[in-house]
Amino acid sequence: MKAGDCAQDQRIWQIDDIVADVFHMLLQQSCNVVGDAAAAGIDISAKVLLSGSIEAQCLVEFPQATAKKLTDAFLGCENNWENALIEDAVGELCNMIAGGWKSKLGALASASDLSVPAISRSRGPDRNTLNGRHLKMRRTYAFDNSPFTVTLAIRNPLDI
Amino acid sequence: MSVRVLIIDDSPVMRKILEGALRHSGLDLAEVLHAANGMEGLAALENSASEDRPLDLILCDVHMPQMNGLDFLLEKQRRNLAPRAPLVMITADASDPQVLKAVAAGAQGAITKPFTLKHIQKCVASLLLPPNEPAPSATGDAHE
Numbered sequence: 001m002k003a004g005d006c007a008q009d010q011r012i013w014q015i016d017d018i019v020a021d022v023f024h025m026l027l028q029q030s031c032n033v034v035g036d037a038a039a040a041g042i043d044i045s046a047k048v049l050l051s052g053s054i055e056a057q058c059l060v061e062f063p064q065a066t067a068k069k070l071t072d073a074f075l076g077c078e079n080n081w082e083n084a085l086i087e088d089a090v091g092e093l094c095n096m097i098a099g100g101w102k103s104k105l106g107a108l109a110s111a112s113d114l115s116v117p118a119i120s121r122s123r124g125p126d127r128n129t130l131n132g133r134h135l136k137m138r139r140t141y142a143f144d145n146s147p148f149t150v151t152l153a154i155r156n157p158l159d160i
Numbered sequence: 161m162s163v164r165v166l167i168i169d170d171s172p173v174m175r176k177i178l179e180g181a182l183r184h185s186g187l188d189l190a191e192v193l194h195a196a197n198g199m200e201g202l203a204a205l206e207n208s209a210s211e212d213r214p215l216d217l218i219l220c221d222v223h224m225p226q227m228n229g230l231d232f233l234l235e236k237q238r239r240n241l242a243p244r245a246p247l248v249m250i251t252a253d254a255s256d257p258q259v260l261k262a263v264a265a266g267a268q269g270a271i272t273k274p275f276t277l278k279h280i281q282k283c284v285a286s287l288l289l290p291p292n293e294p295a296p297s298a299t300g301d302a303h304e
Contacts, residue, residue: 021274025274026276071173075176075177075180076180085172085173088171088172089173092173092174095252095273096273096274099251099252099272102253102255103253113256114253114256116223
């Protein structure tokens with residue numbers, strides 16, 4: 001199976017709905033797909049790993065300005081938030097997206113555990129830490145004209 | 161009914177989101193206490209007991225450093241702290257076995273993130289209001 005084929009498999013990649021749900025339910029905001037290229041100027045990333053019967057990871061990457069706007073939205077006002085709070089907001093978003101994705105993956109995923117979000121401010125050449133054969137899907141979204149990128153990767157998707 | 165609530169979550173952003181949702185849910189909040197993990201949560205319960213200011217509701221994250229939500233629940237029960245305060249687990253993972261264990265051990269419910277204001281309102285009303293009393297009206301336009 002090629003990644004392009006897998007991207008059409010709605011059992012695995014329902015990320016657009018999941019991201020939209022998070023923004024709609026929690027913030028009453030729309031969040032739309034911008035494209036497949038990564039957002040420019042990534043400053044903060046958060047990663048949640050899924051381990052156990054399924055090995056997968058959810059990575060969200062934010063420019064600082066988008067992360068600040070996300071924090072404003074979560075906390076209900078604009079402010080000069082400390083970086084720790086902005087990073088926490090990005091981590092919480094990653095946590096909710098990963099949790100939503102896990103719930104869509106079926107019975108096998110229920111025997112897997114989610115890690116706590118790991119936050120990074122350094123940009124490496126490849127943040128995908130899954131070993132061996134795996135498939136990956138990347139999407140960039142925007143809310144309030146502010147872009148961010150979500151990348152999902154999964155090992156052995158044919159087992160799902 | 162004026163209520164005192166304890167929110168236990170290692171994420172300060174999620175604590176503020178939950179507090180905002182409670183404030184917009186129409187509840188008459190006397191006080192909202194914050195704790196960053198189960199240990200801090202137990203300390204808050206001890207303080208409330210010693211000051212004779214009982215808590216009416218506890219919202220507790222599942223995965224936290226130092227002491228997670230399930231261990232907090234078990235230790236709370238062992239020490240018989242706030243025995244009448246309903247405890248609701250907060251999780252991003254609806255199928256997390258820790259949540260099922262917590263509910264089996266005595267947690268009164270679980271709320272999955274993301275949630276809406278209506279989710280919070282419905283949950284709180286079912287736990288705090290007498291039967292047949294209508295749920296309070298939500299205020300503001302945030303967190304519908």
